[in-house]
Amino acid sequence: MTKSTILTLVGSLRAGSTNQQLAEAIQLNAPEQVDVVIHEGLGNIPFYNEDIDVEGQVPAEAAALREAASKADTVLLVTPEYNGTVPAPLKNAIDWLSRPFGAGALAGKPTAVVGTAFGQYGGVWAQDEARKAAGIAGARVLEDVKLAVPGSMVRFAEIHPKDDAEVVEQIKGVFDALTATAPAA
Numbered sequence: 001m002t003k004s005t006i007l008t009l010v011g012s013l014r015a016g017s018t019n020q021q022l023a024e025a026i027q028l029n030a031p032e033q034v035d036v037v038i039h040e041g042l043g044n045i046p047f048y049n050e051d052i053d054v055e056g057q058v059p060a061e062a063a064a065l066r067e068a069a070s071k072a073d074t075v076l077l078v079t080p081e082y083n084g085t086v087p088a089p090l091k092n093a094i095d096w097l098s099r100p101f102g103a104g105a106l107a108g109k110p111t112a113v114v115g116t117a118f119g120q121y122g123g124v125w126a127q128d129e130a131r132k133a134a135g136i137a138g139a140r141v142l143e144d145v146k147l148a149v150p151g152s153m154v155r156f157a158e159i160h161p162k163d164d165a166e167v168v169e170q171i172k173g174v175f176d177a178l179t180a181t182a183p184a185a
C-alpha cells in the first residue's frame, strides 16, 4: 500500500518549542500508512516579496517548501499563538505557498491546523487565523480537525507530549478526523 504524506509546518522556531514536540508526538503516533514529515528551516525562508518570487530565481528555502508541499497529500500546521494570531514564520510560509496566484502549492490541498499555546484556550485564535489564511491561499481547510492544548510551557515542562496520555488520545482523534475528511491522509 502506498504511504500518504502529511507535511507538517511548525509555527515556532524555538529550540525547546512545545509545538515542535507536539509535531513529534503526532509523527510518532501516525498510522502505519501515513508518513508525517516535519519541515525544517521555516526560519530561513526570506520574508515573502514579489520582487524575489521570480521564476528560476526563487530562494532555495522557499522553493524547497513549495516542493515539499506539492508532493504532500495533506498539510498540517502546528502552531502556537503570538499576540492573538499566527507567528510570522508560519504566515510567511503560507504566503509563499499561496503563489503563483491560483496555482500555489496549497491550492486544493487538504490542510489542518492544531497546536499548543500558553493561554487557556490553547491558541484557538491563531488556529482560526491560520485556517483563514490557508483557505484564502486556496487550501481545502479541514475544519473538523481540531486540537488546541492550553498551558504549553507548564504542561510540557516535565513531560513530552508523546508521553502525555491525554494528548496521545487527542492525537488519535486528529488522525481519525483526518482520515474521515481527507482519506488520502
Ligand SMILES: Cc1cc2nc3c(=O)[nH]c(=O)nc-3n(C[C@H](O)[C@H](O)[C@H](O)COP(=O)(O)O)c2cc1C
Pocket: 012, 013, 014, 016, 017, 018, 019, 020, 080, 081, 082, 083, 084, 085, 116, 117, 118, 119, 120, 122, 123, 152, 153
Ligand atoms: C511574542 C509572544 C506572544 C505570545 N502571545 C500569546 C497569545 O496571544 N496567546 C497565548 O495563548 N500565548 C501567547 N504566547 C505564549 C505562547 O503560547 C507560548 O510561549 C508557547 O509555548 C509558544 O510555543 P512554543 O512552545 O512552540 O515555542 C506568546 C508568546 C510569545 C513569545
